[in-house]
Amino acid sequence: MQTFKLKNRPKIIGSYSIAGPKEGKGPFGKYFDYIMKCDRFGEKTYEQAERKMLEIAVTGAIQNAGLMVSDINLMLAGDLLNQIISSSYTARAFNMPFLGLFGACSTMAESLAVGAVLINGGHYKNVVCATGSHFSTAERQFRFPLELGCQRVPTSQWTVTASGASVLSLEGEGPEIAMVTFGKVIDLGISDVNNMGAAMAPAAADTLAAHFKETKQNPEDYDLIVTGDLGKLGSEILIDMLEAKGFKLGKNYSDCGHSFFTRKQDAMCGGSGCGASASVLNGYIIKKMKAGVFKRVLFAPTGALMSPTASQQGESIPGISHAIVLEMGV
Amino acid sequence: MQTFKLKNRPKIIGSYSIAGPKEGKGPFGKYFDYIMKCDRFGEKTYEQAERKMLEIAVTGAIQNAGLMVSDINLMLAGDLLNQIISSSYTARAFNMPFLGLFGACSTMAESLAVGAVLINGGHYKNVVCATGSHFSTAERQFRFPLELGCQRVPTSQWTVTASGASVLSLEGEGPEIAMVTFGKVIDLGISDVNNMGAAMAPAAADTLAAHFKETKQNPEDYDLIVTGDLGKLGSEILIDMLEAKGFKLGKNYSDCGHSFFTRKQDAMCGGSGCGASASVLNGYIIKKMKAGVFKRVLFAPTGALMSPTASQQGESIPGISHAIVLEMGV
Numbered sequence: 258m259q260t261f262k263l264k265n266r267p268k269i270i271g272s273y274s275i276a277g278p279k280e281g282k283g284p285f286g287k288y289f290d291y292i293m294k295c296d297r298f299g300e301k302t303y304e305q306a307e308r309k310m311l312e313i314a315v316t317g318a319i320q321n322a323g324l325m326v327s328d329i330n331l332m333l334a335g336d337l338l339n340q341i342i343s344s345s346y347t348a349r350a351f352n353m354p355f356l357g358l359f360g361a362c363s364t365m366a367e368s369l370a371v372g373a374v375l376i377n378g379g380h381y382k383n384v385v386c387a388t389g390s391h392f393s394t395a396e397r398q399f400r401f402p403l404e405l406g407c408q409r410v411p412t413s414q415w416t417v418t419a420s421g422a423s424v425l426s427l428e429g430e431g432p433e434i435a436m437v438t439f440g441k442v443i444d445l446g447i448s449d450v451n452n453m454g455a456a457m458a459p460a461a462a463d464t465l466a467a468h469f470k471e472t473k474q475n476p477e478d479y480d481l482i483v484t485g486d487l488g489k490l491g492s493e494i495l496i497d498m499l500e501a502k503g504f505k506l507g508k509n510y511s512d513c514g515h516s517f518f519t520r521k522q523d524a525m526c527g528g529s530g531c532g533a534s535a536s537v538l539n540g541y542i543i544k545k546m547k548a549g550v551f552k553r554v555l556f557a558p559t560g561a562l563m564s565p566t567a568s569q570q571g572e573s574i575p576g577i578s579h580a581i582v583l584e585m586g587v
Numbered sequence: 588m589q590t591f592k593l594k595n596r597p598k599i600i601g602s603y604s605i606a607g608p609k610e611g612k613g614p615f616g617k618y619f620d621y622i623m624k625c626d627r628f629g630e631k632t633y634e635q636a637e638r639k640m641l642e643i644a645v646t647g648a649i650q651n652a653g654l655m656v657s658d659i660n661l662m663l664a665g666d667l668l669n670q671i672i673s674s675s676y677t678a679r680a681f682n683m684p685f686l687g688l689f690g691a692c693s694t695m696a697e698s699l700a701v702g703a704v705l706i707n708g709g710h711y712k713n714v715v716c717a718t719g720s721h722f723s724t725a726e727r728q729f730r731f732p733l734e735l736g737c738q739r740v741p742t743s744q745w746t747v748t749a750s751g752a753s754v755l756s757l758e759g760e761g762p763e764i765a766m767v768t769f770g771k772v773i774d775l776g777i778s779d780v781n782n783m784g785a786a787m788a789p790a791a792a793d794t795l796a797a798h799f800k801e802t803k804q805n806p807e808d809y810d811l812i813v814t815g816d817l818g819k820l821g822s823e824i825l826i827d828m829l830e831a832k833g834f835k836l837g838k839n840y841s842d843c844g845h846s847f848f849t850r851k852q853d854a855m856c857g858g859s860g861c862g863a864s865a866s867v868l869n870g871y872i873i874k875k876m877k878a879g880v881f882k883r884v885l886f887a888p889t890g891a892l893m894s895p896t897a898s899q900q901g902e903s904i905p906g907i908s909h910a911i912v913l914e915m916g917v
Contacts, residue, residue, distance in 0.1 A: 258660070259660075259684045261710040261711070301900075302900050304896060304897065304900060305900070330588070330589075331769055335687075335689060338894070338896070339669040339670075339894055339895075339896060340669075340689065340691070340892055340893065340894040340897075341689050341892075342892070342894045342896065342897045342902075345772050345892040345905055345907070346772075346897070346902070346905065348771070348772040349772040349773075349774050349905045352771060353771060354589045354769040354770060354771050355769070355770070355771060355772050355907060356688075356690075356697065356701070356769055357665075357688065357689040357690050357697070357892075357907070358686075358687065358688060358689065359665060359670070359671050359687040359688065359689040360686075360687050361670070367686065367687070371686070371701060374704055374705060374708055374710060375704060377708060378704055378707060378708045380591040380704060380767075381591070398896075437710075439661055439684040439685070439686055440684060440685070441678070441682055441683060441684050441685060442675050442676075442678040442679040442685050443679075444679050562670055562672070562675040562687075563670065564668070564669055564670040564672045565669075566634060566668070566669060566672065566728075567634065567670075567672045567676070570631075570632050570634060570635070572672075572676070575675055575676065575679045577675070577685060577687070
């Protein structure tokens with residue numbers, strides 16, 4: 258069994274999302290709590306801008322929960338940068354216990370899942386879960402320096418500049434975390450660093466199929482099933498793979514990355530990055546849940562465990578997907 | 588409160604350690620379960636060798652627990668390589684749910700702590716926690732290519748080539764995990780990548796002081812207090828810092844890195860790396876606990892959250908330390 262239910266359901270009592278200027282012009286723009294005017298965000302480097310975004314998201318979520326930084330017992334975070342520096346330097350700034358995670362773009366679900374387990378067990382009272390990504394830091398770490406001006410291929414995705422954070426607690430109001438499904442590392446041999454959707458879709462299919470089987474539920478039992486950043490191609494592959502496993506995703510299925518930009522925004526297959534699902538969850542989904550639009554949400558972001566070193570040594574790109582079930586007042 | 592007690596104490600029912608040839612000649616050599624004849628371990632690259640070590644450690648711990656791979660519900664692991672590739676490719680090989688962690692050299696405690704919380708809550712029955720490091724992969728990622736033959740300074744430490752894994756369960760026999768203290772990210776401004784001990788010692792002091800205060804215990808209440816890889820200089824700094832906080836470490840204090848090599852082995856301030864504390868815990872400490880030599884152990888490995896990117900941008904090196912209490916038959 259990969260799935261377990263939480264007896265004492267932690268609630269998301271505070272949330273915050275922040276996004277870059279390009280991201281702010283997309284369909285989710287009006288739901289983000291803060292839109293940056295400039296990608297550099299007043300900092301000397303893009304890495305420092307990414308960290309500043311994460312700090313603002315964490316602060317914003319704590320304020321949104323009506324708490325003080327000193328009320329938070331633990332921060333759970335990870336990001337795409339080597340040694341998850343955005344997260345660890347953010348944790349340094351807040352002087353709170355820190356649990357560093359690495360799940361690539363699945364981190365928002367991973368941090369919420371582990372945070373929920375700690376709250377459920379009564380180990381901590383309030384924890385903050387966060388992640389984010391930045392287009393310019395990811396491009397130069399994983400692909401090419403921006404200065405090279407490399408052409409983008411049709412299967413490529415645009416790592417979004419965005420962050421999101423959630424505060425979990427048993428006290429307060431907000432969507433509850435009802436279930437967790439930790440995913441397996443799945444690799445069907447994709448080695449193209451410009452085709453993340455195809456690399457990650459099998460992991461999403463594996464985790465979602467395990468979730469449906471183990472909980473004896475069907476896709477139509479959810480108001481919204483949302484993956485993280487499969488993009489256009491990856492989402493289509495997921496729909497096909499799940500259908501082959503006997504589960505038909507309907508109109509209640511969506512992908513944060515696929516919906517992140519308009520066609521005119523020239524992001525090819527869509528958005529990607531930890532920040533995509535983090536900002537859509539904390540910007541759009543939680544607000545819609547609080548407004549009564551969605552009551553049961555299956556949130557399953559996916560991570561491509563892509564390493565330039567492993568790729569150069571001939572390895573393919575494994576994917577992973579963790580899923581959590583969010584319920585509002587049921 | 589950073590510290591919490593576990594009601595249902597998970598036991599380490601299986602453990603395994605593997606180390607490289609240089610490491611095998613050190614004081615812990617006779618306690619390791621497997622000593623490699625060659626650092627490359629029959630693989631094409633050092634990264635593949637590191638992964639193979641981790642796979643063997645995980646397999647060995649599962650066998651030592653008397654279980655099959657299919658009995659394990661989750662693997663919790665992390666390592667020093669970018670995108671924790673040793674861990675994620677190992678998880679791919681085992682086809683089991685995977686929770687990726689990043690705590691640098693504190694990972695053995697982080698994985699055991701999170702694994703213990705999952706077992707304590709009844710979410711999973713058996714989990715495996717693992718980490719490892721390799722001298723040659725760490726040197727080229729964090730410092731210089733080996734081919735350059737750079738001179739080592741007196742404060743430098745030798746990243747050990749070693750891995751360790753533990754299986755946690757409520758059923759079976761072995762040392763119990765009684766308490767967990769998650770640490771803060773602490774940074775007193777050290778920016779020398781060849782002085783990891785000084786960068787990490789403040790984090791160890793912070794976590795240990797929090798542990799002693801919150802649990803109202805003193806250093807002498809433990810048979811063994813062991814840090815991960817502070818090395819000679821870092822251990823001395825820790826002793827001084829803790830004394831200034833009112834806690835006097837005595838003869839029951841030791842550091843895995845400091846004790847890892849003999850003076851003749853030319854490792855300057857000692858060993859370091861995730862593999863140091865992982866192999867000493869799973870090779871030496873657990874065996875000594877089972878033999879009745881140690882009954883209460885405070886295991887507090889430390890991680891230097893060092894990033895070449897952040898260092899090049901002028902940042903100092905933050906440290907983190909997570910602590911767990913192991914008890915045998917009390």
